[in-house]
Amino acid sequence: MTKQPFKSGFVAIVGRPNVGKSTLLNRVIGQKIAIMSDKAQTTRNKIQGIYTTDEAQIVFIDTPGIHKPKHRLGDFMVDSALSSLREVDAILFMVNASEKRGPGDNFVIEKLKHTKTPVFLIINKIDEIHPDALFEIITDYSKELDFTAVVPISALNGNNVETLLEQVVGYIPEGPKFYPDDQVTDHPEYFIVSELIREKVLKLTREEIPHSVAVVVESMKKNEHDKIQVQATIIVERSSQKGIIIGKSGSMLKKIGSMARRDIELMLGNKVYLELWIKVKKDWRDKQSSLQDFGYRKDDY
Ligand SMILES: Nc1nc2c(ncn2[C@@H]2O[C@H](COP(=O)(O)OP(=O)(O)OP(=O)(O)O)[C@@H](O)[C@H]2O)c(=O)[nH]1
Ligand SMILES: [Mg+2]
Structure with a gap:
């Protein structure tokens, strides 16, 4: 055949x-x-x-x-x-x-x-x-x-x-293999890490908060204990939202952090130390420069 x-x-x-x-x-x-x-x-x-x-x-x-x-x-x-x-x-x-x-x-x-x-x-x-x-x-x-x-x-x-x-x-043309067999995406790891953190915010918050949040990974490197140290910032639109993300005595942020860490460890196949920061950037969803900074760039498509 x-x-x-x-x-x-x-x-x-x-x-x-x-x-x-x-x-x-x-x-x-x-x-x-x-x-x-x-x-x-x-x-x-x-x-x-x-x-x-x-x-x-x-x-x-x-x-x-x-x-x-x-x-x-x-x-x-x-x-x-x-x-x-x-x-x-x-x-x-x-x-x-x-x-x-x-x-x-x-x-x-x-x-x-x-x-x-x-x-x-x-x-x-x-x-x-x-x-x-x-x-x-x-x-x-x-x-x-x-x-x-x-x-x-x-x-x-x-x-x-x-x-x-x-x-x-059946509808795909004849063509070469563009990526190695084991590659599942061409997005950088830091992008998926930031998304996994955002997913936990989506899961744990309600009303306008999920839509007002962006997450940026500032750095990712292996530390001396062989853990991958991730530093990420959660951006919200108003200081009241910052309070909700932090939660009572930091309980919400802790929950977001530990849930995200588990998923990131699964993805990276390594122990992770996750540090989260929160920043308020007023009305960032309507600011072109903020959209650029937070990973929503037109030239990416
Ligand atoms: N019952 C049922 N729920 C589903 C199915 N597929 C997805 N869902 C649920 O539908 C919801 C939305 O799923 P997503 O995959 O995030 O939907 P999406 O189309 O990517 O949404 P956007 O990114 O907002 O456009 C989640 O709660 C899923 O669990 C399905 O086959 N059956
Ligand atoms: Mg979707």
Whole structure:
């Protein structure tokens, strides 16, 4: 039997916030490289995850949820998600099976109408619905756009994700292997470390706090005890928020620190000593210079 030529390509995962895009990326890669939370607008940058098999290598691009921006950070997020549509071989448009198609989904569909790239409809969270409800969802979305394929999945429990991968490989062109087999992302470690810290803030805080926080890793180096010493700053928009992040006698900051440290140790495979600082930068989400400083740079995409 002749061997099939190797395939490689890029695939974007897009959709409105909270539908499970990052959960799918992590499921496909088998490792947590994109942070996840039950709060909308968790992902702020494009996150690349590299999936490699004997036949193909696919760079999956997880993107920020497309929404109506309320500040410059939101503009950056939406622009970054939409920019991914221009540079890929296939698009996975993800929707939530347990919610009705809404204006957010329709906005993304309008954008997708302008692309010639194959678009897959990924109906996620099927673990939350009765299988009989699926037909109606498929019919409803298929009225709006001519999808290359429709794949219902559960990113959370992995249901049907293998089938999705097989189908996607079919739409990837012949091409070389860009990355070594064991590489799962091309983001620097310090970026993922800062995201893991931000994820804990998202998990442990409520209302406007999760959205007002940025995290910057200032330094990462091995100390004399063979531990990786990480110094990071949590940036908030107001001093009242700083108080909440610190918590009663520092309890909240301690919790954020110990949860983040565990995840960072898992990722780095090394003991970690984590030092967290907090800084107030008034209205940073609307300041271009702050966005640059905190890692939201247009030239990165
Ligand atoms: N029940 C169920 N929950 C899911 C599934 N996939 C994701 N979730 C949950 O949905 C929430 C959002 O998941 P994320 O992966 O952060 O969603 P996202 O689309 O990346 O969100 P943004 O980054 O804000 O755009 C989390 O609480 C996940 O656990 C699924 O298949 N089933
Ligand atoms: Mg996400």
